[in-house]
Amino acid sequence: xxxxxxxxxxxxxxxxxxxxxxxxxxxxxxxxxxxxxxxxxxxxxxxxxxxxxxxxxxxxxxxxxxxxxxxxxxxxxxxxxxxxxxxxxxxxxxxxxxxxxxxxxxxxxxxxxxxxxxxxxxxxxxxxxxxxxxxxxxxxxxxxxxxxxxxxxxxxxxxxxxxxxxxxxxxxxxxxxxxxxxxxxxxxxxxxxxxxxxxxxxxxxxxxxxxxxxxxxxxxxxxxxxxxxxxxxxxxxxxxxx
Amino acid sequence: xxxxxxxxxxxxxxxxxxxxxxxxxxxxxxxxxxxxxxxxxxxxxxxxxxxxxxxxxxxxxxxxxxxxxxxxxxxxxxxxxxxxxxxxxxxxxxxxxxxxxxxxxxxxxxxxxxxxxxxxxxxxxxxxxxxxxxxxxxxxxxxxxxxxxxxxxxxxxxxxxxxxxxxxxxxxxxxxxxxxxxxxxxxxxxxxxxxxxxxxxxxxxxxxxxxxxxxxxxxxxxxxxxxxxxxxxxxxxxxxxxxxxxxxxxxxxxxxxxxxxxxxxxxxxxxxxxxxxxxxxxxxxxxxxxxxxxxxxxxxxxxxxxxxxxxxxxxxxxxxxxxxxxxxxxxxxxxxxxxxxxxxxxxxxxxxxxxxxxxxxxxxxxxxxxxxxxxxxxxxxxxxxxxxxxxxxxxxxxxxxxxxxxxxxxxxxxxxxxxxxxxxxxxxxxxxxxxxxxxxxxxxxxxxxxxxxxxxxxxxxxxxxxxxxxxxxxxxxxxxxxxxxxxxxxxxxxxxxxxxxxxxxxxxxxxxxxxxxxxxxxxxxxxxxxxxxxxxxxxxxxxxxxxxxxxxxxxxxxxxxxxxxxxxxxxxxxxxxxxxxxxxxxxxxxx
Numbered sequence: 001x002x003x004x005x006x007x008x009x010x011x012x013x014x015x016x017x018x019x020x021x022x023x024x025x026x027x028x029x030x031x032x033x034x035x036x037x038x039x040x041x042x043x044x045x046x047x048x049x050x051x052x053x054x055x056x057x058x059x060x061x062x063x064x065x066x067x068x069x070x071x072x073x074x075x076x077x078x079x080x081x082x083x084x085x086x087x088x089x090x091x092x093x094x095x096x097x098x099x100x101x102x103x104x105x106x107x108x109x110x111x112x113x114x115x116x117x118x119x120x121x122x123x124x125x126x127x128x129x130x131x132x133x134x135x136x137x138x139x140x141x142x143x144x145x146x147x148x149x150x151x152x153x154x155x156x157x158x159x160x161x162x163x164x165x166x167x168x169x170x171x172x173x174x175x176x177x178x179x180x181x182x183x184x185x186x187x188x189x190x191x192x193x194x195x196x197x198x199x200x201x202x203x204x205x206x207x208x209x210x211x212x213x214x215x216x217x218x219x220x221x222x223x224x225x226x227x228x229x230x231x232x233x234x235x236x237x238x239x240x241x242x
Numbered sequence: 243x244x245x246x247x248x249x250x251x252x253x254x255x256x257x258x259x260x261x262x263x264x265x266x267x268x269x270x271x272x273x274x275x276x277x278x279x280x281x282x283x284x285x286x287x288x289x290x291x292x293x294x295x296x297x298x299x300x301x302x303x304x305x306x307x308x309x310x311x312x313x314x315x316x317x318x319x320x321x322x323x324x325x326x327x328x329x330x331x332x333x334x335x336x337x338x339x340x341x342x343x344x345x346x347x348x349x350x351x352x353x354x355x356x357x358x359x360x361x362x363x364x365x366x367x368x369x370x371x372x373x374x375x376x377x378x379x380x381x382x383x384x385x386x387x388x389x390x391x392x393x394x395x396x397x398x399x400x401x402x403x404x405x406x407x408x409x410x411x412x413x414x415x416x417x418x419x420x421x422x423x424x425x426x427x428x429x430x431x432x433x434x435x436x437x438x439x440x441x442x443x444x445x446x447x448x449x450x451x452x453x454x455x456x457x458x459x460x461x462x463x464x465x466x467x468x469x470x471x472x473x474x475x476x477x478x479x480x481x482x483x484x485x486x487x488x489x490x491x492x493x494x495x496x497x498x499x500x501x502x503x504x505x506x507x508x509x510x511x512x513x514x515x516x517x518x519x520x521x522x523x524x525x526x527x528x529x530x531x532x533x534x535x536x537x538x539x540x541x542x543x544x545x546x547x548x549x550x551x552x553x554x555x556x557x558x559x560x561x562x563x564x565x566x567x568x569x570x571x572x573x574x575x576x577x578x579x580x581x582x583x584x585x586x587x588x589x590x591x592x593x594x595x596x597x598x599x600x601x602x603x604x605x606x607x608x609x610x611x612x613x614x615x616x617x618x619x620x621x622x623x624x625x626x627x628x629x630x631x632x633x634x635x636x637x638x639x640x641x642x643x644x645x646x647x648x649x650x651x652x653x654x655x656x657x658x659x660x661x662x663x664x665x666x667x668x669x670x671x672x673x674x675x676x677x678x679x680x681x682x683x684x685x686x687x688x689x690x691x692x693x694x695x696x697x698x699x700x701x702x703x704x705x706x707x708x709x710x711x712x713x714x715x716x717x718x719x720x721x722x723x724x725x726x727x728x729x730x731x732x733x734x735x736x737x738x739x740x741x742x743x744x745x746x747x748x749x750x751x752x753x754x755x756x757x758x759x760x761x762x763x764x765x766x767x768x769x770x771x772x773x774x775x776x777x778x779x780x781x782x783x784x785x786x787x788x789x790x791x792x793x794x795x796x797x798x799x800x801x802x803x804x805x806x807x808x809x810x811x812x813x814x815x816x817x818x819x820x821x822x823x824x825x826x827x828x829x830x831x832x833x
Contacts, residue, residue, distance in 0.1 A: 080666065106312060107311040120331060195298070210648060215292070220436075223609055223614075
């Protein structure tokens with residue numbers, strides 16, 4: 001659990017160092033502690049950036065939020081390290097700093113109107129702006145209901161908060177909590193499962209976990225020999241071929 | 243003021259499948275042809291190359307090869323009278339971008355429409371009576387029969403090297419192929435692609451129930467093939483990345499591998515990428531177009547390209563919008579049912595199915611191509627008796643694997659949370675065990691589903707966006723429910739460890755989740771100018787030197803995917819232009 005007497009910026013800095021160590025090798029003790037329901041010594045809620053490379057676009061508040069969210073959606077357990085340790089926050093930072101984050105391939109002309117969900121996204125916000133606004137709205141609501149920012153909540157409380165948002169029961173001011181949750185879940189899973197070249201899925205951790213071979217994906221000679229037989233190889237990614 | 247260029251014999255508006263085929267056929271006939279393409283040129287050796295092409299985030303999530311809605315999108319509403327809103331992100335369907343068009347990122351499922359699909363209205367009238375057709379169902383016949391189009395289906399098969407097994411060779415039914423298909427004059431150019439364990443399990447269950455499973459015909463060819471242009475396709479590697487990405491093995495048929503190398507080498511052809519056609523120049527009194535106006539998207543400069551023949555070979559929406567922006571033909575009105583442009587817009591019932599889990603199976607879901615499936619057509623089109631069913635049309639029903647890319651493919655049993663440790667365990671446990679029976683269904687035309695221009699929103703050139711008014715109707719829901727019943731029956735025979743819940747489409751059409759890039763209609767073919775935009779040679783009723791290609795000419799959507807007939811129609815129209823029109827320019831059909 002985070003020591004709230006430490007200012008956030010300093011706290012993030014030290015967490016980044018802890019994160020580096022955690023990413024390099026997930027200590028069996030930490031994993032065991034986590035699966036036993038005990039918080040490991042390095043708090044899963046705040047392992048911000050395992051690279052300690054700094055953020056391209058995220059503020060420290062945003063990085064702390066994404067880190068806490070990623071570690072709730074993808075907790076460290078016997079199957080994988082936490083979302084943050086897998087590079088999910090780095091991934092999100094780079095995505096939101098990318099052309100996509102800036103609203104590339106979106107039609108952004110007005111007028112803007114509220115619409116039924118079947119009409120799709122109708123806000124003027126770019127993905128970068130959408131997440132910024134969503135974090136502000138979520139933290140405001142969590143502060144109102146629980147007295148602190150989302151990333152300062154205990155794991156169990158974070159779980160409860162995200163469930164409320166998923167169920168559409170979070171009463172965010174002027175922001176759709178359910179839509180925000182869906183976008184948050186989506187970008188977190190993208191970070192966990194995308195090719196590691198984008199900064200997430202460190203060491204191909206999720207591909208190893210589910211048994212996805214990655215590249216080169218040339219299966220003409222094994223299609224028939226591996227019908228109902230596990231095709232198991234060490235996954236390879238884009239960087240392995242570059 | 244647009245810079246006026248030197249006249250050419252023919253200009254293609256869009257350089258995907260149909261633009262490439264028409265340009266090739268017309269240059270072969272001696273014409274000087276310019277191919278205008280809004281998007282960039284594509285170099286497969288770089289743009290479809292390993293390792294970058296195996297990038298799920300870039301191609302599937304961020305839609306690298308898909309049309310940019312910031313340039314042009316459409317607005318959407320469910321029914322007349324509602325305000326439409328722009329499709330701000332591509333979702334339900336994904337038109338292509340750049341030379342090669344949507345063929346760069348298609349999956350390669352390659353069909354011919356059923357003989358009864360060519361005669362949709364008259365077949366129903368003959369079999370069930372005229373009164374059986376609901377009043378608002380504006381289905382109509384194609385302007386040519388299957389038998390007339392068969393030689394052109396055959397030509398397109400040989401361009402693509404399609405893999406499959408014939409089920410009807412010159413009228414003789416062949417077990418193991420699709421016994422419902424129309425008679426083929428030739429076997430498929432290449433044998434079927436390898437199918438998956440799941441496809442074999444599915445086929446076994448279907449046979450037990452007395453159905454007729456066959457391997458999915460595919461333009462992801464099973465072995466190297468030299469096509470009718472002397473170009474060579476590679477053999478499919480079963481990489482699982484066909485949809486939304488180019489093929490690094492040159493195994494997936496498309497303009498780049500099947501036509502363009504020959505065309506690029508022909509001095510009579512000139513390709514101009516980044517050339518966005520904003521309108522056609524039209525002489526209404528002469529009933530002729532005189533050329534096109536386009537913007538160079540690099541400089542913003544506008545050019546007028548005069549041409550003897552204009553071929554609209556853009557995607558469905560591009561064809562419709564260019565007619566409307568150019569004042570060619572009359573806009574359809576659902577109230578009066580007058581006007582033909584924008585009429586009979588149809589879609590496809592897709593991404594509907596049932597997922598099951600087999601604890602004793604290992605499917606390697608990442609291996610395969612969209613052709614690695616087994617299919618039944620027993621409930622497709624009018625292959626079954628519709629008496630008393632209360633709907634027309636049907637579904638093809640299929641199973642296979644090959645899209646195990648993990649951002650999108652993470653099947654878990656019903657009731658599993660979507661995140662957290664319990665989710666993770668289920669995702670790991672079930673990645674190898676899940677099997678989905680899917681269906682793709684017909685979508686028959688309805689009076690109130692149509693396309694016109696939006697009164698509010700504009701594209702990057704300042705033109706009004708197209709406005710799509712569309713919803714599923716009772717017929718569609720009944721098709722889906724009936725076919726889901728068949729899926730459940732097959733699923734029970736397959737006897738999974740865990741049975742999932744049927745995934746049906748209910749309520750209003752949702753433009754957000756991907757369903758299929760099989761939009762049709764809006765410039766439909768027919769024998770009556772009141773209810774069609776082009777005649778049987780895909781020649782505009784309103785301009786005799788304007789020909790319109792592609793699925794925008796389909797009067798309604800059968801269950802099959804449209805690329806096979808789109809290619810066949812391109813050869814059919816090219817043949818009409820070179821053998822009839824050039825000898826005697828003018829209307830080829832007198833209404």
